Amino acid sequence: MPPIIYIPETSSTNTYLKEMICNQEVEEGTIIATHHQLAGRGQKGSSWEAEKGKNLTFSLLLKPDFVPIMEQFIISQMVSLAIHDVLSQYTSDVAIKWPNDIYWREKKICGILIENILGEEKIDNCIVGIGLNVNQEEFLSSAPNPISLKQITNQDYDLETMLTFIQLKMLRCYKALSDGRGEEIVKGYKSYLYRKDGYHLYADGEQNIEARIADIQSTGYLVLETLEGEIRTFAFKEVKYVM
Numbered sequence: 534m535p536p537i538i539y540i541p542e543t544s545s546t547n548t549y550l551k552e553m554i555c556n557q558e559v560e561e562g563t564i565i566a567t568h569h570q571l572a573g574r575g576q577k578g579s580s581w582e583a584e585k586g587k588n589l590t591f592s593l594l595l596k597p598d599f600v601p602i603m604e605q606f607i608i609s610q611m612v613s614l615a616i617h618d619v620l621s622q623y624t625s626d627v628a629i630k631w632p633n634d635i636y637w638r639e640k641k642i643c644g645i646l647i648e649n650i651l652g653e654e655k656i657d658n659c660i661v662g663i664g665l666n667v668n669q670e671e672f673l674s675s676a677p678n679p680i681s682l683k684q685i686t687n688q689d690y691d692l693e694t695m696l697t698f699i700q701l702k703m704l705r706c707y708k709a710l711s712d713g714r715g716e717e718i719v720k721g722y723k724s725y726l727y728r729k730d731g732y733h734l735y736a737d738g739e740q741n742i743e744a745r746i747a748d749i750q751s752t753g754y755l756v757l758e759t760l761e762g763e764i765r766t767f768a769f770k771e772v773k774y775v776m
């Protein structure tokens with residue numbers, strides 16, 4: 534297996550891995566992990582809270598040169614599905630909230646920040662950053678709805694064992710993708726979607742809309758069908774889930 538390299542302390546494992554690949558050859562599947570991430574980065578320019586020594590904060594390197602740039606969302610789907618499947622070994626009620634948050638019931642247990650370094654026509658390097666709340670018991674930041682595995686199950690977990698398990702699962706799912714079994718990934722992703730069934734409230738920036746998830750396109754766009762039967766398509770950031 535590719536190495537899992539532990540850095541005692543770093544600002545962000547995504548930034549660390551990005552700098553590393555500029556300076557040396559790094560094997561695909563390598564993971565950079567830290568027990569103390571000082572300035573974890575989240576989606577939409579947010580920060581990621583993780584108490585020292587309590588959670589998994591790591592970045593995995595992929596080189597998916599077989600994935601067309603227009604279809605890069607399949608990587609988000611693959612990563613979400615792998616994390617979903619690992620967490621489902623520890624607890625039930627895990628779901629994937631479009632595009633790539635991992636939820637337990639109505640709360641966020643894992644965040645994913647994927648940063649692609651594009652070549653002329655392909656993805657040269659893909660940095661998959663994952664923050665998984667494992668043993669933390671209290672969250673202090675303004676993040677709206679965090680939860681950890683310990684808060685769900687009342688147990689502590691060995692972080693290094695869990696990370697080895699995640700690396701294995703992730704590389705298996707990635708192999709399925711590179712072997713041309715992307716359809717299985719898409720099917721799995723869609724079947725575990727948060728709010729997969731029924732009508733729920735969303736906000737499109739101007740107003741709340743009651744709608745159901747009709748599809749997720751291969752571009753990553755969310756397709757909603759409103760109560761009135763109107764089909765609307767949204768990119769990430771164009772629509773919010775009203776909780």
Ligand code: BTN
Pocket residue numbers: 544545546547548570572573574575576577579581589590591592634643644645646662663664665
């Ligand atoms: C989100 O906002 O949901 C994404 C959070 C991603 C956090 C992880 S922690 C490891 C990696 N390094 C970072 O700086 N961010 C990601």
